Amino acid sequence: MASVSERAYADFPAAAFPLLHNEQLRSNVRHATDVIQAKRSRVVNEMPDWQLLRDAGQQIRRHTLEYLDTYLEEFEQRCTTAGGHVHWARDAGDANSIVIQLAQNETGKVVKIKSMTTEEVGLNHALEAAGIQPIETDLAELIVQLGHDKPSHIVAPALHRNRHEVRELFARTLNLPDLGDRPEDLTEAARVYLRQQFLQAPVAISGANFLIAETGGVCIVESEGNGRMCLTLPQKLITIAGIDKVIPRFRDLEVLLQLLPRSATGERMNPYNSLWTGVHPGDGPQEFHVVLLDNRRTEVLLDPESRETLHCIRCGACQNACPVYRQTGGHAYGSVYAGPIGAILTPQLAMMQEGKSLPYASSLCGACYEVCPVKINIPEVLIHLRGRVVNEQTKLVRVFHPEAIAMRAMQWIFLSETRLKMAQWMGQMVQRPFIGRSGWIEKLPGMLGGWTRTRDLRPLPEQSFRAWFKTRGEASSEASNG
Amino acid sequence: MADHQMNTEMARAEILSRVRSATRVQHPAQSADEAWQAIPRSYRYSGQLDIDGRIALFEDRLHDYGARVYTTKTFELTQTVADVLTKRGKRGMVVPSGIDPAWLPAGFSFHIDDALSNSDLDACNGVLTGCTVAIATTGTLVLCHGAGEGRRALTLIPDYHLCIVEHSAVVETVPEAMHFLEARNKEPMTLISGPSATADIEMTRIQGVHGPRVLDVVLVR
Numbered sequence: 001m002a003s004v005s006e007r008a009y010a011d012f013p014a015a016a017f018p019l020l021h022n023e024q025l026r027s028n029v030r031h032a033t034d035v036i037q038a039k040r041s042r043v044v045n046e047m048p049d050w051q052l053l054r055d056a057g058q059q060i061r062r063h064t065l066e067y068l069d070t071y072l073e074e075f076e077q078r079c080t081t082a083g084g085h086v087h088w089a090r091d092a093g094d095a096n097s098i099v100i101q102l103a104q105n106e107t108g109k110v111v112k113i114k115s116m117t118t119e120e121v122g123l124n125h126a127l128e129a130a131g132i133q134p135i136e137t138d139l140a141e142l143i144v145q146l147g148h149d150k151p152s153h154i155v156a157p158a159l160h161r162n163r164h165e166v167r168e169l170f171a172r173t174l175n176l177p178d179l180g181d182r183p184e185d186l187t188e189a190a191r192v193y194l195r196q197q198f199l200q201a202p203v204a205i206s207g208a209n210f211l212i213a214e215t216g217g218v219c220i221v222e223s224e225g226n227g228r229m230c231l232t233l234p235q236k237l238i239t240i241a242g243i244d245k246v247i248p249r250f251r252d253l254e255v256l257l258q259l260l261p262r263s264a265t266g267e268r269m270n271p272y273n274s275l276w277t278g279v280h281p282g283d284g285p286q287e288f289h290v291v292l293l294d295n296r297r298t299e300v301l302l303d304p305e306s307r308e309t310l311h312c313i314r315c316g317a318c319q320n321a322c323p324v325y326r327q328t329g330g331h332a333y334g335s336v337y338a339g340p341i342g343a344i345l346t347p348q349l350a351m352m353q354e355g356k357s358l359p360y361a362s363s364l365c366g367a368c369y370e371v372c373p374v375k376i377n378i379p380e381v382l383i384h385l386r387g388r389v390v391n392e393q394t395k396l397v398r399v400f401h402p403e404a405i406a407m408r409a410m411q412w413i414f415l416s417e418t419r420l421k422m423a424q425w426m427g428q429m430v431q432r433p434f435i436g437r438s439g440w441i442e443k444l445p446g447m448l449g450g451w452t453r454t455r456d457l458r459p460l461p462e463q464s465f466r467a468w469f470k471t472r473g474e475a476s477s478e479a480s481n482g
Numbered sequence: 483m484a485d486h487q488m489n490t491e492m493a494r495a496e497i498l499s500r501v502r503s504a505t506r507v508q509h510p511a512q513s514a515d516e517a518w519q520a521i522p523r524s525y526r527y528s529g530q531l532d533i534d535g536r537i538a539l540f541e542d543r544l545h546d547y548g549a550r551v552y553t554t555k556t557f558e559l560t561q562t563v564a565d566v567l568t569k570r571g572k573r574g575m576v577v578p579s580g581i582d583p584a585w586l587p588a589g590f591s592f593h594i595d596d597a598l599s600n601s602d603l604d605a606c607n608g609v610l611t612g613c614t615v616a617i618a619t620t621g622t623l624v625l626c627h628g629a630g631e632g633r634r635a636l637t638l639i640p641d642y643h644l645c646i647v648e649h650s651a652v653v654e655t656v657p658e659a660m661h662f663l664e665a666r667n668k669e670p671m672t673l674i675s676g677p678s679a680t681a682d683i684e685m686t687r688i689q690g691v692h693g694p695r696v697l698d699v700v701l702v703r
Contacts, residue, residue, distance in 0.1 A: 052525040059521045067514040069501045082668065088494040101486060139680045139691060163686075187680060187688045194692065199600045199639075215668050225638070225678035225692030232634040233600060243497065248518050250667040254657040255525065257673075268543070269620035269656075272693065273673035274634075280670050282597070283633035294497045301504035 012357040013454070016332035028162055029329040033320040039266020040317060040371070047262070056255045057374040061311035064248055065301065071213040071246045072292065078216025082278025084288040091295050092121035095240060098291050099123060100130045102238050105202045113220070113230045114138035115207025116314060117240050117293060119336045120349075123205070134205070135197050137226035139190050146173045150331060194226065204230035204285070208241035209314070210256060211290070214249040217277035218290070221260055223270050231274050237285035242293050244310040256313060259373035263315035300348045305384045309344045311374045318368035318378060324361055333358060340368035344381045352385075352392050359385040402447065427460050435459045529618070529654020536618045536654050537701060543621025547676030548689060549697040559646070559702055560587045563610070566644060566698055575644070576606045578636055580629025585610070585646055595636050603635060608642030609694075614666070616652045617659045622675045623647065623699070624659060626666050634670055643694040645674075649703045 019025060044050050064071060076086040089095035103110050110127065112118065112134050124145075127134045136145040143161055144150065147169050161169075167181035170189050179189055206227070210219040218239055220227045231237060247256065261270040279288050301307050319325045319339030330338030335346040335355060343362060347355035359382045368378045394401040399408075413419045434441045441457040443449065451457075512520075531539060537553075544551045554562040564587035567575070574591035576598065586592050592610070612630040613623045623645055625631045637643055653659050663671065678693045689695065 049524070049526040056521065056523050056525055063517055063521055066505055067517065068505060069498050070514040072498065072501065087490045088497055089490075090493045090496055094489070094493055098486070098490070183686045183688045187691055191691055195604075198692070199604060212667075217668065223678060223691075224680050228634065228638050228672065229692050232638055243501070248514070250664060251660060254660040255523075257660075258525075258656050267675070269617075269622050269673065269675035271547075271674070271676045271678050273671075273675075275671040275673075277668040277670070280627075283627060283670055284635075292497070294493075294500070298497065298500035298504055301501065307504075 012332060012334070012361040015334055016328040016361075019328050019332050024162065025329050026327065030326060033326050036266055036316075036320045040263060040320070041266075043262045043266055043268055046268075047258075053255055053258055054373055054375050057259050057313075058311065058376075060247065060252050060255060061313075061374050062308070064246060065244070065307060065310055067248075068243065068246070068301070071248055072243060074213040075211050075216055075246055076292075078214070079278055079290060080216070082216050084216065084278040084290055087289060087291045089240075089291050089293045089295070095121045095291055095293050095295070096123055096126035099205065099238055099240060100126060100132065102236070102289055103127065103132050103203050103205065105236075107200070107202060109133045109135055109197075109201065110203045110205050111135050111137050111197055111201040111230050111234065112141075112204070113206040113222070113227045114141045115205075115240065116336055117207045117242055118205065121240075121293070121295065123240070135194075135201075137194050137197065137230060139187065139224060139226075142190060142194070143169060146170070194229075198226075198229040198233055201230075201234050203236045203238070204234040205238045205240065206230055208239050208245050208290075209260070210253065211241055211246045212250055212253070212275075213246055215277050217250070217275055219253065220274045221257070221264075221270055222272050222274075223265065225272055228272055228274055231276065232284045234285055236287040236289075238289045238291065240291040240293060242295070242297055244297050244312075260313055260315055263317040263371065263373040296349045296351065299351060300345075303348075303384075303388075306344065306348060306381045306388075308376050309341070309348060309381060311376050312341050312345070313374060314341075315373055317371040317373065321367040321371045323363065323365060323367065333361070340378045340382075341376075344378060344385060347385060347389070352388055356389045356392070359383075359389060406447070421464075421466075424460065424464050428462065431459050525657075526655060527657045529658060531618070531654050533649060533652075536652050537649060539654070540616060540618040540621060540652050541701070543618065544699055547621060549621075549676065549699050551699050551701060553701045553703070555703050559700070560584060562700055563587050563644070563646075564589065566700065570608070570642065570696070570698070572607045572642065575608045575610045575642075576603065576636065576640065577610050578630055578632025581610070582612070582630060585612075595632055600635065600639060603639035606640045608644060608696075609636050609640045610644045610646070611637060612646045612648075613651065615659050615662050616647050617656055618652055618654045620656065620675055622659070622673050624663065625672045625674070626663070626669045627672070628669065634672060637672065637674075638693055641694055642696045642698075643674075644698045644700065646700050646702060649701065652701075 079086055087098050089098055108131065110132060124134045136142045143166055163181050163183055163186065166186050167179055170186060171177055171179045174189060174193055176189055179185055206220060208218045209221045212219065220231060257273065261267045276284060279286055297310060300310055318341050322340050325339040333342045335342055337345045343358040347358055362382050364379045364382065366379050372378065394404060413423045431441065434444060436442045441459055442452060444452045529536065541551050552562055552566055563585055567590055574593065576595055577592045579594050611625065611632055614626045614631065615624045616622060625637060627634055653662060677689045677695055677697050678691045679687055679689045680691045
């Protein structure tokens with residue numbers, strides 16, 4: 001069964017460290033996130049009611065989760081009435097076996113629209129193992145697929161690659177030795193190659209941005225047109241979507257279609273939005289299936305303090321704003337979902353058994369919260385998850401855990417002025433050998449070394465504030481008396 | 483297949499039961515409907531611009547994403563279409579059934595779509611359609627793919643799309659458009675806000691990946 005996070009990236013700092021030395025990657029990530037941030041800023045500032053839209057977005061998502069069972073059933077009923085087939089998948093295994101069974105066709109190929117959900121369940125690997133070749137049709141996903149790579153950003157999966165790398169890749173895999181390296185040339189090459197695939201493909205697989213309970217309809221938000229191609233031309237369409245994709249009513253799109261494009265790509269509206277309901281005679285696929293996926297989303301629902309993680313509409317704005325993500329890129333998170341949302345979603349989808357370092361991959365600056373179109377309080381959830389990680393880790397040892405002992409010791413010291421003064425005096429003595437030439441403490445031994453691995457400390461001053469305040473008090477009372 | 487059926491039913495029961503037990507304390511009395519109605523919506527609903535302002539804004543947005551815009555009056559529409567097609571060097575276009583014949587000037591060959599194959603569509607010069615509603619703030623054309631607009635493949639495969647938009651079909655805001663579309667909310671819809679684009683290579687925005695690379699809009703008063 002596919003797991004959300006890779007064992008190879010068990011530790012975020014360990015994964016991030018080598019990436020920080022990759023100048024090309026850092027430059028690509030910085031450039032990309034700068035561009036999207038600037039665009040987002042411009043179109044958000046145009047909106048006098050942006051904060052009100054965010055409020056409504058938050059309310060709609062919160063309400064949906066509160067009544068999720070109602071809306072899932074409604075969606076199933078309406079979609080089925082309109083000619084669609086609805087399937088339910090508890091986990092990746094269920095989902096993949098359903099899709100494999102449906103995707104079998106005489107060409108042995110399926111075309112695919114980019115979908116984080118299909119990455120999450122490892123659908124491509126499962127299809128290939130079953131002898132079906134999935135063809136990615138998003139330009140970035142095509143680049144990732146041809147390069148046998150992994151996506152590094154929710155909205156711009158190939159942002160870790162520059163034009164020369166892409167040119168080299170296309171020239172080699174699409175057999176185009178004379179290919180130019182301007183983005184236009186590369187895009188044209190992709191267009192020609194993919195057009196042939198679209199015109200002949202009998203089966204397509206998509207994700208979904210929104211499932212509309214009221215109508216049984218599906219909404220796809222995209223820029224390149226490969227979505228429209230996959231949703232319209234093949235005979236059979238299979239849509240796989242997490243149960244958190246459902247929205248109550250058609251009308252709710254008026255909020256979400258304003259929030260999503262501006263947050264995701266900094267556009268007032270993305271080039272193409274497609275809506276369809278079941279099967280439309282004479283127009284588009286005549287066989288339509290939806291696979292509703294749980295894969296631990298119901299687990300996330302269980303914790304009221306972190307369930308707002310499921311409000312996410314997958315815009316990627318948090319990634320572009322995050323000072324950590326902007327330094328490391330997405331691969332450091334070792335998971336399908338990276339950046340701030342990945343830091344809270346990945347560990348929860350893994351039942352806190354994996355991705356444990358991710359809630360710590362943050363300075364809690366709150367930039368993500370500010371840009372989140374549906375106001376997920378990511379910093380709060382990060383702190384809450386840190387608590388859950390600690391609880392998990394100390395489950396067996398509880399009060400005997402070294403960190404717990406250290407915390408209690410500190411508490412004991414702080415509770416008494418005398419003990420605090422003693423501790424400060426001792427600290428001033430003991431720190432001397434650790435103060436570097438720069439005047440900072442750059443390295444501490446033992447357990448404390450974890451702190452100084454990524455931080456420098458100011459030494460304790462020669463005179464504590466309390467001591468100084470005392471002398472100042474004496475001096476001024478002398479002055480007023482004298 | 484029976485195995486698969488039973489599996490999906492079991493999965494359905496399990497998932498719904500897990501959802502219910504996770505959310506059961508949340509909503510004692512209120513129905514989903516009541517709770518939905520109670521969602522506060524203070525965001526901007528209606529536009530403030532008059533018709534001229536709306537049209538001007540719409541035109542501005544279309545220019546912003548590289549569509550050519552032509553304005554004309556109803557009695558001059560046929561001639562304008564002829565001029566636009568001539569400018570683009572198009573001798574013929576494919577059109578959806580139900581298209582207004584008054585839109586089609588003489589001297590060009592218009593082929594009505596009668597379940598053309600994908601490769602036939604691929605060989606077409608371009609497509610001419612109307613639209614259901616247009617959104618000024620975002621420069622969006624909304625097609626519901628009924629009469630005069632054509633099935634979805636029609637505005638997807640040809641490389642050139644000429645869209646006729648009546649002034650009366652232009653609203654200012656997204657909520658206004660969704661309200662207008664409410665009555666047709668189970669129909670297939672495509673919202674077009676520019677030719678397709680990608681910024682996947684070094685964030686350089688390149689237009690025209692899939693779908694029509696050239697979009698012309700004729701605004702009719």
